[in-house]
């Protein structure tokens with residue numbers, strides 16, 4: 001059996017044709033295919049506006065900028081995420097706070113979050129950045145209630161959850177990133193994600209002003225939009241209204257994104273089927289915990305995470321058998337960079353305890369039955 005990674009992209013002949021066509025066209029950097037990708041993605045998610053960008057990290061950075069973040073502004077995120085969810089605040093001079101996770105869902109614990117924000121007057125925190133970790137959606141309706149009460153914005157980090165959804169209090173499904181509760185959401189098209197463009201990302205929102213702001217933040221703070229121009233000298237004319245860099249995606253990456261998006265629903269189905277098979281095959285094993293299941297959640301299964309007591313031994317054993325599981329994530333507050341701000345072991349016991357046990361098993365649409373059977377057989381062998 002060849003080595004089995006925890007995640008893997010899938011590029012088809014149709015993808016290659018779409019990229020080829022883009023490469024031979026008049027546009028290499030952002031052009032009509034980027035706009036096409038944005039329209040198709042917005043439709044898939046069910047949101048008004050989408051802006052494609054160079055990667056998910058840039059998407060987070062532009063969201064933080066778009067909220068007019070000033071030096072010292074306070075943001076809150078979860079310790080169990082990729083470092084980018086916190087770093088976007090630091091890039092912009094803000095202060096990062098963390099709040100502990102719920103031990104079952106691994107998402108921000110909203111009760112603990114409220115305990116934190118209510119210690120300060122409303123408006124003390126600029127924004128909360130919840131993460132739909134592993135593809136399990138945050139209940140943004142509940143978070144929005146807190147956001148209104150304590151006056152903070154919401155930037156949903158949906159890097160793991162295109163196609164995920166939660167049921168709101170009226171039993172309507174709310175897609176991750178649909179902008180009904182969060183001000184802004186971001187996605188990543190890194191190769192292990194649901195849609196892969198090499199590097200790539202998307203920002204979604206229902207707010208027209210934020211949308212227009214992000215369009216110009218993506219490209220040096222420059223606009224040609226007559227609604228925003230202070231002067232207008234003619235067809236060539238543009239104005240730089242604020243400081244920003246270049247976060248554009250290329251047109252051939254966007255072409256790949258649109259092509260991949262056509263298979264996103266199919267990929268999601270496959271991920272859920274793989275999860276179901278793991279659930280059924282592993283649920284009886286003493287010493288192993290399978291992921292939480294809820295009727296109110298459509299899990300996007302970017303990751304399939306189990307918990308085991310002897311995690312390092314289990315990781316090494318799988319690796320020795322050609323199964324390259326992964327750990328998501330080392331708690332961000334324990335990274336050396338963040339420790340310099342005073343964060344330390346013991347600050348977030350649930351996140352730290354989860355980190356001792358969680359491990360992501362192979363999960364990607366092209367994982368074959370035979371490969372998954374092999375993984376399951378090896379896991380059973382371990383226990």
Ligand SMILES: Cc1ncc(COP(=O)(O)O)c(C=O)c1O
Pocket residue numbers: 055056057058081082084085131157159160187188189190199200201
């Ligand atoms: C939760 C989360 N947020 C943000 C990012 C950043 O995305 P990118 O790698 O596209 O910059 C990732 C990335 O991999 C992620 O897992």
